[in-house]
Amino acid sequence: MLSDSEIQRILVIEAHPDDVDFGVAGTIARWTDAGIEVVYCIVTDGDAGGHDESMPRAEIAPLRRKEQTAAAACVGVTDLRFLGYPDGRVEATLGLRKDLARVIRQVRPDRAVCPSPDRNYARIGVSHPDHRAVGSAALDAIYPDARNPYAFPELREEEGQEPWTVREAWLPGGPAPNHYVDVTDTFHRKMAALRAHESQTGHMDELEDFLRGWLARAAAQGGLPEGRLAEMFQVIETG
Ligand SMILES: [Zn+2]
Numbered sequence: 001m002l003s004d005s006e007i008q009r010i011l012v013i014e015a016h017p018d019d020v021d022f023g024v025a026g027t028i029a030r031w032t033d034a035g036i037e038v039v040y041c042i043v044t045d046g047d048a049g050g051h052d053e054s055m056p057r058a059e060i061a062p063l064r065r066k067e068q069t070a071a072a073a074c075v076g077v078t079d080l081r082f083l084g085y086p087d088g089r090v091e092a093t094l095g096l097r098k099d100l101a102r103v104i105r106q107v108r109p110d111r112a113v114c115p116s117p118d119r120n121y122a123r124i125g126v127s128h129p130d131h132r133a134v135g136s137a138a139l140d141a142i143y144p145d146a147r148n149p150y151a152f153p154e155l156r157e158e159e160g161q162e163p164w165t166v167r168e169a170w171l172p173g174g175p176a177p178n179h180y181v182d183v184t185d186t187f188h189r190k191m192a193a194l195r196a197h198e199s200q201t202g203h204m205d206e207l208e209d210f211l212r213g214w215l216a217r218a219a220a221q222g223g224l225p226e227g228r229l230a231e232m233f234q235v236i237e238t239g
Helices: 019-023 025-033 057-074 094-107 129-145 153-157 184-196 207-221
Strands: 009-014 037-044 079-085 111-113 168-172 179-182 230-237
Touching (some): 009 019, 009 025, 009 094, 009 129, 019 025, 019 037, 019 184, 025 037, 025 179, 025 184, 037 057, 037 094, 037 129, 057 079, 057 184, 094 129, 094 153, 129 168, 184 207, 207 230
Parallel strands (some): 009 037, 009 111, 037 079
Antiparallel strands (some): 168 230, 179 230
16 A cells, blocks of 8 residues: 555545545545645536425535535645536446546546445445446546556547556445544544535534444444544555
């Protein structure tokens, strides 16, 4: 696994606004504090989410982009790319692979974060079909599309996007975690980021207790000392 000191840029690819904050925000705050540049690529606008029946659906997408932008600021991220795919209907198409390969070539990250394409039978909510589709397309974009000059040759010929090799991928929420990041000291910023998704978390009175329990169990699973909180990942070498 690469040391954070070897990392200049990290690209976080997620399906919906708020996925990054539930799964990774505590770790991202540590990365940006260390001077690493972090960019978000959010595939859908989460326009099938929310609970407020009185709000016109057309207003959901811009609201959720705004909430995600505010949440990103809580953990030191200001560069967000929204791909605008329809929420709930994402498939791992060649078109999505190309769109993600383009973003990878533009951002040129050393490390990427993306959902797991595998269904986690222990935590069904984390295996939403959009998450699995984005995870599958993202890993295909990491290998081979972004690095292969002959994959989507128009990216290079028409847009001038040169091939790029991502050296490592981190998958939160997958069925086989092998790395645990202590987020005890950045937990308050993760909470602030989650609260910024007001349309999603405004009604969740138990959110902080729920998250503390969840992250404490991850810390215990990772062998961290009692009282610590952790986010967990399956780290894959992709270089
Ligand atoms: Zn999601």
